[in-house]
Amino acid sequence: EAGVTQFPSHSVIEKGQTVTLRCDPISGHDNLYWYRRVMGKEIKFLLHFVKESKQDESGMPNNRFLAERTGGTYSTLKVQPAELEDSGVYFCASSQAVGAVGNTIYFGEGSWLTVV
Amino acid sequence: TQLLEQSPQFLSIQEGENLTVYCNSSSVFSSLQWYRQEPGEGPVLLVTVVTGGEVKKLKRLTFQFGDARKDSSLHITAAQPGDTGLYLCAGATSGSRLTFGEGTQLTVNP
Numbered sequence: 242e243a244g245v246t247q248f249p250s251h252s253v254i255e256k257g258q259t260v261t262l263r264c265d266p267i268s269g270h271d272n273l274y275w276y277r278r279v280m281g282k283e284i285k286f287l288l289h290f291v292k293e294s295k296q297d298e299s300g301m302p303n304n305r306f307l308a309e310r311t312g313g314t315y316s317t318l319k320v321q322p323a324e325l326e327d328s329g330v331y332f333c334a335s336s337q338a339v340g341a342v343g344n345t346i347y348f349g350e351g352s353w354l355t356v357v
Numbered sequence: 358t359q360l361l362e363q364s365p366q367f368l369s370i371q372e373g374e375n376l377t378v379y380c381n382s383s384s385v386f387s388s389l390q391w392y393r394q395e396p397g398e399g400p401v402l403l404v405t406v407v408t409g410g411e412v413k414k415l416k417r418l419t420f421q422f423g424d425a426r427k428d429s430s431l432h433i434t435a436a437q438p439g440d441t442g443l444y445l446c447a448g449a450t451s452g453s454r455l456t457f458g459e460g461t462q463l464t465v466n467p
Contacts, residue, residue, distance in 0.1 A: 283457045283458060
């Protein structure tokens, strides 16, 4: 069974440009999460989808970030316009159930974003 | 804002030695998870501890959740080079939102 897949694995863009990251969760997982790790910091929560609905988007840093999950399958995270401080690794994760107890959250390999 | 402080940040030891990684917070978590991450990959769940004082063992790894559910430790006995990696603790409160520590980069030298 395929794990969580993310695309692209690496992206280098100029400040002011737009980047769209894609995540394909494990088949059948209604819960999809976006996290990111910027240089020197801990992995931080961005948002949580349950199917196509945003359950919790309190971690989104500002309105330059837009996450969608049309049809409740794959998700995209668009950064527009990108700023230097957006550089980091963006992780997508998915799980069958909600909550950490008795529930495994599976992470993708991450999308490395460098804004120059 | 909930914070999880992990220590040490870096640890380099010889094969066969024991080590302990600590994860501390001023906040109470409903559960705490430990992950291991290798270069180029995402974090992989090792264990979830739920009850205050709980101890779980996974081969040579022993995980403990503090009585007050604010801290946790990971102890590795007789470390091996294959244990090398980034170890992350993550606390959960409501829902599935995780608060991560900065991680401990462990290097076990043969």
